[in-house]
Each structure stands twice: as structure tokens, then as C-alpha cells.
Amino acid sequence: MAPVEVRDLSKRFGSVLAVNNLSFDIEAGRVTGFLGPNGAGKSTTLRALLGLVRPTTGTATFGGLRYEELERPSEQVGAVLEDASFHPGRTARNHLRVLAVIGDHPFERVDAVLEDVGLTEAADRRAGGFSMGMKQRLGIAAALLGDPEVLILDEPTNGLDPPGIAWMRGVVREQASRGRAVLISSHLLAEVAQSVDDVVVIARGELRGQGTLEAVLGGDEGLSTLVRAQDNDRLVRALRAAGHTVQSLGDGLLVPGVSPEQVGVVAGDAGIYLVHLAAQARSLEQAFFALTGEPTT
């Protein structure tokens, strides 16, 4: 049984279907990127997983148990959500001490996680005066307090500076190396591509791809063709009729997974004059956009 299992999960808010029949697993010892554009349903899925949102249908479980059924949740799941906040008048140390008491963890763990996230010197400062980066670090410290089997991070790089992003990458890789399952959501592929092993890609609440990063999005060596015709609209129709995917890219067209020769044959057969034809390595972003239907320009 996978540490995290999402099965046929749907969530409807009034007339809006935020998540539609979503199923995926997260494996131990791996970092899984949960990717999709803003509004794709990532946060809703994570909140359903954490028992904060009630699924309309389907289940989201940890080792077969819903979050609210976990005996000692902080030892099984650590989570940092996008809107994680702290009482502004409480110090970082006291915030963690409250969580330590509720989770039945010794106060020594508080000092340990404060050191792990580099907040020892700021431990007795009130959280209301913390920068965004310090709040993210405090959130991570809270999530790590119970040394959980599963770590869930919702858009963890938001508001972080480059050193902060690098630090975050180190944290997730270190957790995975210790056998923890890490699920990290982001709408920015570039910020997580270097740290994830697997990806789950969603858009408009639906699963668009799941597997290793290479299997789902391909490498940066993936072949594509960049083409521009006198009549781009006719060429799009011809390429689509030939079974190819076409994306708009500037004033030209990107045809993923197809060589320039193949594109030239389609154009020649349709009697379309080309003004530019070149091979182009497909980037991760372009593959991501192709999956999610986001514009590439």
C-alpha cells in the first residue's frame, strides 16, 4: 500500500467542479511534484487529503486511513499549506511547543527542528515580525516536528528568495533520502524540476499525466519542430489532420514529437508554403504546457 493514495477524488464547490475523478499514488523515498497551473485544483486536492475539505466523492488516504483517522497525525504527516499562518504575538519557540504538547513530542524536538531550519537565533522572536522566508521555515519546522513519514508542501517556494529556494530543495531531497514520501505542489515547473523524481500533472481538476519526470514530461532533448507558414491556420489544420499536436509559439507553431522532415511532408502535401522550418529541442515547460493546455508564449 502506497503511503499516499488518492482514488476517484472529486470535489464540487457549488457549480464549480474543482477536482474531477482524480487518482494517483505517492511513493516512499521519492519526491513527487504535484503540478498544474493556478486554479487547477492542487490546493483543493491537498486539503481533501488533509481532511480540511470534504470530498464530494472518492477517497484520499495515508496508508489506507483518512487523515482524521490517524492515531498520531503529526508522526505520520507533516504539512505546510500555502496560507499557513501563526499567531503574531506568539514566539516561534512557543508556537512549536504548543504543537509539541498536542502531538506528545518532547520539547527537545522543538530545539532540534528550529536548528534544522536555521531559526535557532530567531526562536524567541514573535512570529508577527517574521519575513515570508522565515515563516516558510517555521512552517517546515512545524511539519517536521513529529518526524513524519509523509511531507506535504503546498507551493513552498512562494515568496522565497533564490537561497531560500535552494534550501527548500535541500530539505525535500534530504527527507526523500531518509525514506520519506514528499509531495510538493507548484504551478512553476522550473522551481521544482530539479528536486522531483515523479510528477502528477493536473489541469482543470483532471489528471493529465503521472509517472517519473522523464516519462511524463520528457527530457530537454525531446524533439520538436518550430515552423512558420505563409498561412499558419491552414498548416495547423493540415498538421492536426495528420494527427499531430500543434501549439502556438510567437508568430510560429511548435509541433512536439515531430521532425522537420515530417512537418515538411505534411505542408508539401497540402500545398502550403513554409517560411521557416527548424528542429527545436522541447523544453520541460513546453511539455508541461502541452499537457496542461496553457499558452506557450
Place this chain on the structure above:
Amino acid sequence: MTLLLRGELLKLRTTRTFVALVGAALALSLLVVVLSTLLSDEFAPGDAATLFTADFTGLFIMLLGVIGMAGEWRHHTITGTILAAPDRLRLMAAKMLAYAAAGVLLSLIVTVTIMLVGTIILSSRGFDTVAFSDLLDILWRNLLVAALLGALGVGVGALIRNQIVAIIGVLIFGFVIEPALFSLVPDVGRYGPTAGAPSGIIDVNPFGESDDEDVLLAPGLAVLVMLGWIAVFFAAAGVRLRSRDLV
């Protein structure tokens, strides 16, 4: 439940709000007792006993309960709180118990202090002081009222999540609506949650003459009425809290 209760008590102790409200309750209660004992020319033991019910803990602990619960939404800490304690009803019950316990502690400090200071002043001015057994009687009633109002404050804060609206609502209800109701329709007003039933427990009518005390509920019935109010708020807030998606 024990861990949750300890966690909530630690939360209470680690913000300045609690210290500020303890100070305010103590200062206000002392001010009333000191001025009354110093400025009055006549003081019967019965007057002194009534004065020692001037423990403002009830009001402040109720406001603290409102702030403690509604503040979870105001400061966006409710998500983290529920992640730590996923059973939302247990969480609310623990908060109610924590604020009830805090009310007892706060009232103990305030009541004992005003009793000591008041007795010293009365004694120095040559007035009769209140018998020790009567002081004990006042003390347990004050503690009980503070505990019940602390729990009720959490219920109000859980139901009315806008902290400012909840605080203003409690103040208007406690200082305007309930006194008016008590004066105009005492048969209804004596069941009120912020003044009517608590006055029954203390057995002192704060709105009328001393011979009006028979309009108050009997202490035992007043406790049951207060528990009923707490149960109503717990149930209503619990239904809302359990069914709410935290997005």
C-alpha cells in the same frame, strides 16, 4: 483530550492578550472594591459580601474565550490547529475546558485579591468584616461563574467567527440587551447567559434593589441554565465547524 487541553492552556499562556486581560480584570475589580470601601461612610457585612462579587473575571474570561476561538480565523491559524487536532469537536471541547480552567484560575486570583484588600481596608476603618465561611461561599460562586462564562465565550467565538463582531456582540448583549430584558421582563431576563443566570449563581441581583433577589434563579437551576446555553452554542458551532470546508 489531555494533550489538547494542555496545548490550549499553553496557547493561552504564550500571548500577551491573556496577561493584559488578567491585569485589566484585576485592576478593574480592585478599583471598584478600593473606592467603595474607602469612600463609603457605612458598611454592613452584607454590603461587603455583595462587593466581593464585583469580580470582573467573568466578563474578561468570556471575552478571552471569544478572542481565543474567533482569533483562530482572524489570524488564519485554524488550518494549523485542525491539522494538529483533526477531530474538530474534541478541539472545541478542549478549548472550552481550557478557558473554563483559565476562568477558575483568573477568578481565584482576582477574588482572593479583592477579598484581602477589601477586608484590610474595612478592618482599618473599623467596619465589621465578612465571615470566613461567607467569603468561601462567594469564592466558589465566582469561580463557577468564571468557568462557565469562559466556556461560553469559546462557544460564541466558534459560532460568530468575526472576532470584532463577536466581541461587540457580547458587550452589547451583556451591557445593554440583557440588563434591559432583566428590568423589563425579569421572568425572561433571569435566564440570560451573560448576566441573568450568572447572577442566580452568585445570588446577587446586579440590576435591582436587594429585596429583588427573589427574581433570580436558584443557584442550582442557574448552573443548569448556563450549561444549557453552553450546550446550545457547542452544538450549533460544532455542526458548523464540522461541515465547513477549510479552503
